Amino acid sequence: MAKDRKIDLVILGLLSHEDLTGYDIKKRIDGAINFFWKGSFGSIYPSLTAMEGSGLVQRLKDDSCGGREKIRYHITKKGIEALRNWLKDEQVCNDLKYETLLKLYFGGAEDRNITLRNIDIFEEKVKADLEVLYVYKSSLEKELDNEDHLYYYLTVTFGIDTYEAYLKWCAKARKLLKR
Amino acid sequence: MAKDRKIDLVILGLLSHEDLTGYDIKKRIDGAINFFWKGSFGSIYPSLTAMEGSGLVQRLKDDSCGGREKIRYHITKKGIEALRNWLKDEQVCNDLKYETLLKLYFGGAEDRNITLRNIDIFEEKVKADLEVLYVYKSSLEKELDNEDHLYYYLTVTFGIDTYEAYLKWCAKARKLLKR
DNA sequence: ATCAGCATGTAAGGCGTTACATGATTCA
DNA sequence: TGAATCATGTAACGCCTTACATGCTGAT
DSSP states (O other): OOSSOTHHHHHHHHHTTSOEEHHHHHHHHTTGGGGTOOOOHHHHHHHHHHHHHTTSEEEOOOOOOSSSOOOEEEEOHHHHHHHHHHHHOOOOOEEEEEHHHHHHHTGGGSOHHHHHHHHHHHHHHHHHHHHHHHHHHHHHGGGTTSHHHHHHHHHHHHHHHHHHHHHHHHHHHHHHHHO | OOSSOTHHHHHHHHHTTSOEEHHHHHHHHTTGGGGTOOOOHHHHHHHHHHHHHTTSEEEOOOOOOSSSOOOEEEEOHHHHHHHHHHHHOOOOOEEEEEHHHHHHHTGGGSOHHHHHHHHHHHHHHHHHHHHHHHHHHHHHGGGTTSHHHHHHHHHHHHHHHHHHHHHHHHHHHHHHHHO
């Protein structure tokens, strides 16, 4: 597997639960995962092709009744192995790029109102995201006995906790800037 | 300026305070900025060359007394303009890639202890980063009257608030996973 | 009929990292 | 003398996004 193509692991992770098409994978990534990882068709399809070549996934027979061809992929034993090795690998890369903080840091080059406006924009986005996260949370906490739901739940509460911290920070920052 | 090369703005932001060499810029980025943005020599030097070409920055005369050549850059009026336009632009891209959350999300493919270990690793890193942030904070809060320091201070408290939220989440997550 | 959604894929191009090449100075 | 730091730059390579190409199905 390519050294740094994390999209491979996202796909393997998804396929470890169920067989999926590239299109399905994209939809899954655009859901809850989107809060901490992104992926486009332009990376998903080539990844699937490459991983088929290295035996991490395999194509299933086309089971679509008419309509356009539909390729569902299944994870192989080798694929499961690769996924587990990654989970056990203690090296992680959390790569955070906050353009909002960059603008804040250099806010001195403009009027304070610009910074205040940028904080408002950030806050709006955070509030909207939080709404979505709350919905995920309430639907997940009903079935925490399900092992997988517990993991999903934890990623959602991670989002909620940090986003709520963002909101508190916004209020404090606004106060300081208006003083 | 290139459409999506944010490193240009980081450099312009830094140069809006003082004239710097590429090497200096790298050091600044590796400081407090590193918590929300990264940059390597391989992106900094080409960016400087490109921005000189488009008149956003200009080379100063070599003022090094002997030793290796040393190129200090100065931001031009056009550069200031570009920086301000970016600050006023309401579109922002906060691109967060948490490999830790990815591993958590797919934790079901391995033993729970692996997930617990991954949370430990995350927590260790967060605690270490927090120590650094606390130092920045205490040195900055002494001079909040300085306009720029106020902005730096706000980015640091952003980091502290979110990192503290991370730590609280770690404790909760551990409890749930050990139940 | 037309538009949204389903479905797969490629091509171009941008951004960025890593590693390498080069060489001076300073300090132990 | 050797290592660390200062200092600039290039080259290779990888990853990813955007846009494009193609075409079916189902609902309005």
